[in-house]
Amino acid sequence: MYIVTAKEMYDIDDYTISEIGLEGKLLMENAGRAVSERVIKLIRETEPVCIFIGAGNNGGDGFVIARVLLDKGYLVQVVQVVPDEKITGDALFHKRVFIQCGGEVSYLTDLDLIREKVERVHVVIDAIIGIGVKGVLREPIQEIVRIINHSKACVISVDIPSGLPADEGIGEFTSIQADYTFVIAAAKESSFMVDTADFYGQWEIVPIGIPNFVFQNNTAKRQWAEEDFGKTIPSRHVHAHKGSHGKGLIIGGCSEMPGSLAMATKAALKAGAGLVAAGTTEKVISMIAAMCPEATYMILPEKDGYITGCTASPISNYDAIAVGIGLGRREETRHVVAELLNNAPCPLLIDADGLYHLKYQLEMLKQRSEPTIITPHPGEMAMLLGISISDLLSAPFHYTRDFAKANRVYIILKGKHTIITSPEGRQAMESSGNPGLAKGGTGDVLTGISLAMMMQQQELFDALCNACFIHGKSADIQIEEKQTYYDLMATDVIDGISKVYRAFPCKRV
Numbered sequence: 179m180y181i182v183t184a185k186e187m188y189d190i191d192d193y194t195i196s197e198i199g200l201e202g203k204l205l206m207e208n209a210g211r212a213v214s215e216r217v218i219k220l221i222r223e224t225e226p227v228c229i230f231i232g233a234g235n236n237g238g239d240g241f242v243i244a245r246v247l248l249d250k251g252y253l254v255q256v257v258q259v260v261p262d263e264k265i266t267g268d269a270l271f272h273k274r275v276f277i278q279c280g281g282e283v284s285y286l287t288d289l290d291l292i293r294e295k296v297e298r299v300h301v302v303i304d305a306i307i308g309i310g311v312k313g314v315l316r317e318p319i320q321e322i323v324r325i326i327n328h329s330k331a332c333v334i335s336v337d338i339p340s341g342l343p344a345d346e347g348i349g350e351f352t353s354i355q356a357d358y359t360f361v362i363a364a365a366k367e368s369s370f371m372v373d374t375a376d377f378y379g380q381w382e383i384v385p386i387g388i389p390n391f392v393f394q395n396n397t398a399k400r401q402w403a404e405e406d407f408g409k410t411i412p413s414r415h416v417h418a419h420k421g422s423h424g425k426g427l428i429i430g431g432c433s434e435m436p437g438s439l440a441m442a443t444k445a446a447l448k449a450g451a452g453l454v455a456a457g458t459t460e461k462v463i464s465m466i467a468a469m470c471p472e473a474t475y476m477i478l479p480e481k482d483g484y485i486t487g488c489t490a491s492p493i494s495n496y497d498a499i500a501v502g503i504g505l506g507r508r509e510e511t512r513h514v515v516a517e518l519l520n521n522a523p524c525p526l527l528i529d530a531d532g533l534y535h536l537k538y539q540l541e542m543l544k545q546r547s548e549p550t551i552i553t554p555h556p557g558e559m560a561m562l563l564g565i566s567i568s569d570l571l572s573a574p575f576h577y578t579r580d581f582a583k584a585n586r587v588y589i590i591l592k593g594k595h596t597i598i599t600s601p602e603g604r605q606a607m608e609s610s611g612n613p614g615l616a617k618g619g620t621g622d623v624l625t626g627i628s629l630a631m632m633m634q635q636q637e638l639f640d641a642l643c644n645a646c647f648i649h650g651k652s653a654d655i656q657i658e659e660k661q662t663y664y665d666l667m668a669t670d671v672i673d674g675i676s677k678v679y680r681a682f683p684c685k686r687v
């Protein structure tokens with residue numbers, strides 16, 4: 179599934195029409211038919227339907243839907259909310275076809291009449307405005323939207339709830355509140371944003387015949403799905419030995435936060451790392467060694483229970499290093515992150531307190547020759563950017579892409595929809611997981627899984643997407659099988675990793 183801005187969608191449509199030769203009328207027919215098929219599954223023929231139609235191509239889709247429903251025997255009324263002369267091009271073509279098939283169209287301006295109509299129908303199909311919306315809805319459309327939103331009818335939007343912007347980062351709008359939205363061809367950014375997602379109601383993408391490569395050439399954003407995990411997760415060779423699956427080091431922990439290191443270490447081993455060492459203070463080692471007997475330990479210098487350095491120890495023979503969890507935010511500890519940024523000769527993942535230390539030395543990111551990965555939650559990402567969390571969440575694709583490109587870093591921005599970004603600006607959204615994960619320690623588990631994935635034979639970007647997939651799916655399976663959103667613990671997510679591998683078996687060579 180691809181994720182697009184309005185401009186990207188228009189480019190995709192234009193290319194399909196002008197270069198491939200699938201005419202706009204045909205795409206509109208496909209769109210209207212695809213939506214109708216879904217509508218027919220949702221509503222009965224006896225339920226009166228009113229289709230509201232606006233001036234653009236979204237309205238054109240509405241005329242196709244009206245024709246298909248009329249033909250199937252549905253009780254369809256069509257209300258045009260703009261005068262006849264505004265209906266042009268492909269939309270006018272499909273309006274004429276609808277009328278030729280016996281359809282009737284009424285242009286209504288009287289808001290009382292519209293209110294009466296809406297009160298009498300069971301279903302409203304909203305084909306007023308699609309991705310072409312500019313600014314806040316003008317009157318009388320704004321009032322019509324208000325009437326529809328106040329009615330008891332089930333509201334089904336075509337492509338996008340009318341009035342809602344397709345792109346992230348647009349603050350001011352008025353919108354239809356849909357119960358269902360059938361999104362045409364590709365997901366729009368706004369369907370994932372905290373402030374806009376709910377307007378869609380339940381939503382689903384309907385394909386309209388645009389070839390895959392056209393999406394690939396026009397957008398760098400997509401959803402990471404089960405099939406992607408299945409295709410990219412590396413096999414475990416029958417002749418494998420522990421060195422085949424990576425030797426990782428996790429540096430973190432302090433006297434007050436020993437558990438986070440234990441969980442990350444355990445998660446890394448459970449997710450498939452061959453060897454994992456935990457680098458921390460002597461005291462923390464004595465606290466956690468029994469929790470994770472499979473790991474090895476590296477004693478690091480400390481002051482008052484906090485790590486103060488790491489490069490005096492042998493860090494050169496690891497395939498990947500993670501730093502930051504449970505590290506603490508003391509100034510003496512900052513040096514640990516600086517040492518690793520300077521010297522880690524392998525992919526370096528920075529999480530949690532490590533990100534606070536990174537803020538003071540961001541310029542070092544560009545100097546690294548090996549990849550760096552950061553795994554912030556929105557609070558940490560906003561801190562790194564120097565903006566508010568709400569600003570970040572209004573346009574997360576934009577902010578993370580700019581930061582990743584400017585600092586040559588991979589980012590996992592965690593949340594309900596986690597966004598993974600490469601230094602080139604490629605972006606994937608990974609949406610598994612559930613509110614049970616909103617609990618301390620689950621981020622540490624993701625760090626461990628990510629470290630394990632970074633050391634397997636797969637592209638780094640895919641590795642990070644797969645780590646998020648394993649983490650979220652593990653939580654989902656635990657909730658399906660035994661736990662609830664209340665009692666899911668980070669350690670349960672570690673246990674669930676086995677279930678993910680069982681449910682989605684990896685290839686074996």
Ligand SMILES: NC(=O)C1=CN([C@@H]2O[C@H](COP(=O)(O)OP(=O)(O)OC[C@H]3O[C@@H](n4cnc5c(N)ncnc54)[C@H](O)[C@@H]3O)[C@@H](O)[C@H]2O)[C@@H](O)CC1
Nearest residue numbers: 191206233234235236307308309310311312314315316337
């Ligand atoms: N070939 C294509 O481009 C295809 C487009 N499709 C549909 O076409 C839609 C996009 O069509 P358009 O580009 O014609 O745009 P829309 O139909 O989304 O909206 C444009 C119309 O809305 C009016 N409008 C915009 N902002 C307004 C505001 N604030 N208040 C009141 N009126 C406002 C404009 O004056 C214009 O008449 C998609 O969402 C999708 O439903 C599909 O039919 C598939 C093929």
Ligand SMILES: Nc1ncnc2c1ncn2[C@@H]1O[C@H](COP(=O)(O)OP(=O)(O)O)[C@@H](O)[C@H]1O
Nearest residue numbers: 555592593611612613615616618619620621622
């Ligand atoms: N409501 C939610 N739905 C899905 N995933 C969630 C939700 N809340 C949290 N998560 C996931 O849980 C993890 C929390 O990480 P983080 O905030 O760093 O936790 P901590 O540092 O306390 O371990 C992230 O992977 C995030 O994507």
Ligand SMILES: [K+]
Nearest residue numbers: 307336338340
């Ligand atoms: K619409």
